[in-house]
Amino acid sequence: MNRKLFVALATALLGAISIPQAYAAGGLYLGAGVGQSTIQDNSNGVSIDASDTAYKAFVGYRFNIIPIIDLAVEGGYTDFGKPTQSNLSFKLHGYDAAGLLIFPIGPIDLYGKVGMLSWTASGGGSSSGTDPFYGVGAGFNIWKIGVRAEYERYQIKDTDKVQMYSLSALFMF
Numbered sequence: 001m002n003r004k005l006f007v008a009l010a011t012a013l014l015g016a017i018s019i020p021q022a023y024a025a026g027g028l029y030l031g032a033g034v035g036q037s038t039i040q041d042n043s044n045g046v047s048i049d050a051s052d053t054a055y056k057a058f059v060g061y062r063f064n065i066i067p068i069i070d071l072a073v074e075g076g077y078t079d080f081g082k083p084t085q086s087n088l089s090f091k092l093h094g095y096d097a098a099g100l101l102i103f104p105i106g107p108i109d110l111y112g113k114v115g116m117l118s119w120t121a122s123g124g125g126s127s128s129g130t131d132p133f134y135g136v137g138a139g140f141n142i143w144k145i146g147v148r149a150e151y152e153r154y155q156i157k158d159t160d161k162v163q164m165y166s167l168s169a170l171f172m173f
Contacts (some may be wrong), residue, residue, distance in 0.1 A: 012098065015148050026064035027148070028173040032057045035166025037080040039090050041159045048088055052081030062102070062172070069111075072100040078117070094119030096133065097160065109139035109148070117154055129157045139170075146170040 037054035058076030065071075080092040080105070098115025113135040119129045135148030147169055154162040 001019075006096070011013055016025075026062045029060050029062060029170050030058070030173075031060075031146075031148075031168050031170030033166040033168025035164050037083065037092075037164045038161070039080070039083045039092065039159060040161040041090075047084050048083065049091055050083030050085040051091070052083040052136065054078065054080045054166065056164075056166060056168065058168075058170075060100070063098075068103070069103055070102040072102060074098045074100060074113075075114070078164070080162070088103075090121065090123035092119060092121045092156070098133075098135075107141050109137075109141065109146075111137050111139070113137065113150070113152070117156075119154075119156060121156070127158070131155045141172070144172045146172065 028101045031155055033056045035054050035056070036051050038049075038051045040049045050096065056078040058074050060072050060074035062070055062072040075095070075097045077095050078093065082089050082091045084090075094117045096115050096117040098113050100111050100113045102109050102111040115133055116130055116131050118128075118130045120126070133152055133154040135150050135152035137148050139146050139148030147167070149167050150165075151165070152164045154164070
């Protein structure tokens, strides 16, 4: 094998081995995001299939105690906007708590998320409740700054489908 090629491969391999330690920082983090929420409902004589801009803020703590995966807990607030269709609007917002299972691959995180949302809704009446949600996402971290894209699906009582696509930025302490 060519000596230059061997040195290049060895350097790349050593660099790849050290990447997870440099990027998979455990500890406290804060974040905020923006995205698009979609609400679909065909019950109670009401039919809505509308989208709006959604906002979220969250705080979490990441544990990197297992070599291959990281775990995190997260709490936050989400405002799903006010999707409107034919003079019918649906306002939904709430606080959530979730657990994350993270697979760090160098500076990239792939993760799954499951939790509960305590929500309040208005539009043709007011209601509230606590229901489960789940999601998947991917993140990119450089030292203490991260960006992530995620999809979340909410099982809100008396609605057919509530989902959100978002892009968030976070800062790790």
